[in-house]
Amino acid sequence: MSEGSTQIRVELSRGEFSLDVSLSWDARVAVIFGPSGSGKSTLLEAVLGLAPSARAQIRMGGVWLEDDARGLRLRSEQRRLGWVPQDALLFPHLSVAQNLAFASGRSAPPAAGSALARAIEALEIGDLLGRRAHELSGGERQRVAIARALASRPRALLLDEPLASLDLPLRARVLRHLLRMRDELEIPILWITHDPDEAQVAGEIAIVMERGRLVAAGPPREVLWSRAVLPLSEALGLENVIDGRVVETGAHECSVETARGLRLVLPVALPIGERVCLSLRAHDVLLSADPPGRVSARNVLPARVERIEIESGDARVTLDAGERLVARLTTGAVERLGLRPGSQVHALIKAQALRRIA
């Protein structure tokens, strides 16, 4: 096991609920993914030293924070972990600047090049410093909370559902800020989410939890699609995630090409060469047995049916269209089109159905 590796083992029970998780990883950025109530936030509390009844072994950023076997237990204030809670928890009696200076105890403007100054710049919150928490939008609050955590020069950053309280359009913007922040930092990051789109792009490793137990862990692209996790990720909204690069752009749309040559049209103009990650709900994919004539859908992709799974009147059709795609149809539609593994079809996707997640 390498020096910088992270190790977490936590046992805890609260009434009906029990948490029992043990794992270690080397990646810098890890995502903990699971539905609400799976124990993600409780695990985070234990890591932060805020769950007194937990029995735990925790090593982060190259330092043992807790080891019940050795009787070691650093107090929360000694752990130097930057916590960004779901609801930001900006101190309401202080200005943004005072919130940021809270950890250092200094009220003078941050020195140029300091950790705080860099965080303020990267998160674009320089104009907000004089405001109070209640004068900020949800996205601004989250960004200030992240800057505050970084200002304390933490040995690791813990993000608890950083986008959950934001509405959809804002989410994509804040996510871009977060990803940039993530790439600039060198400390380990633990990123909690129940959003499979977010889990796909946020970390190098995804740790999946359900009902207080570990379900799977590994590279997100493999883990979230694995047999054990797929029903969960699908229930939470993961169906199609497509990576690509902008190859052509117009006034109101652009074309994205994936590594395996699939081309898709998006309803936004983006600079050529920009990397994008798109998500697509399976019920937004239409199938046609014959080549369609003139249709409004901007994306008509020849595809081959790989697999058909029927579950409670619903058919889940896995396609190879250059990239793997999942479509959801009624069983009646599958019969009417006479679909079976190997059938050649055309997948129709409206440009608007493609959502950019990063």
Place this chain on the structure above:
Amino acid sequence: MSAAEIAEITGLTLRVGAVATAAILLPGVATGLLLARRSFRGKALVQALIALPMVLPPVAVGLALLLLLGRRGPLGPLWSALGIELVFSWWAAAIAAAVVGFPLLARACEQAFAAVDPGYERLARTLGLSPLRAFLRVTLPLASRGVIYGALLAFTRALGEFGATALVAGILPGRTETLALGIYARVQLGEDAGALALCAVSFAIALASMLIAETWLRSSEAGR
């Protein structure tokens, strides 16, 4: 009744109120915090006991204090050994005021602390603050409105205290005669003019306290 007399009675009343409020401030805040943040066995009983002086007849509270503080009470030997005479001194008036004011302060503090999300304090801990410093820099400022309001309530309650004070401190002109006691004594003696003068002073002090409390509440509301 002379102006000097009125000034003396007013001064003593304010001193009794201020000393009583100052004495219960820390225990009141601590009790409020304990009740707001901890759950323990018998909590309801503790809450009821704390509220007791608020609902008991003040004269009954006074009698209990007389027993506790008097030379013939269970703590009598202690007072004798220390050589202090509490009963019928202005200290006794302050103690009576503190006892009846305490539930008001503790209650107000409990509500004020219960309204502050404990997450703020937890977050302050992760930013490197000890539990005490996190409380002083986050929870206390956020609850300060309620705490100060509770202190003002206890103070005004002290100014008007009569029953318990009369029993344990007596009505000794120049020594234990507060506004409320002075009004009663003058009515008994048929000195209506003097009673009315003291009433006017009581009215002015009570109005001023409540005005301060309300204005302060409003201004800190605007600052939120």
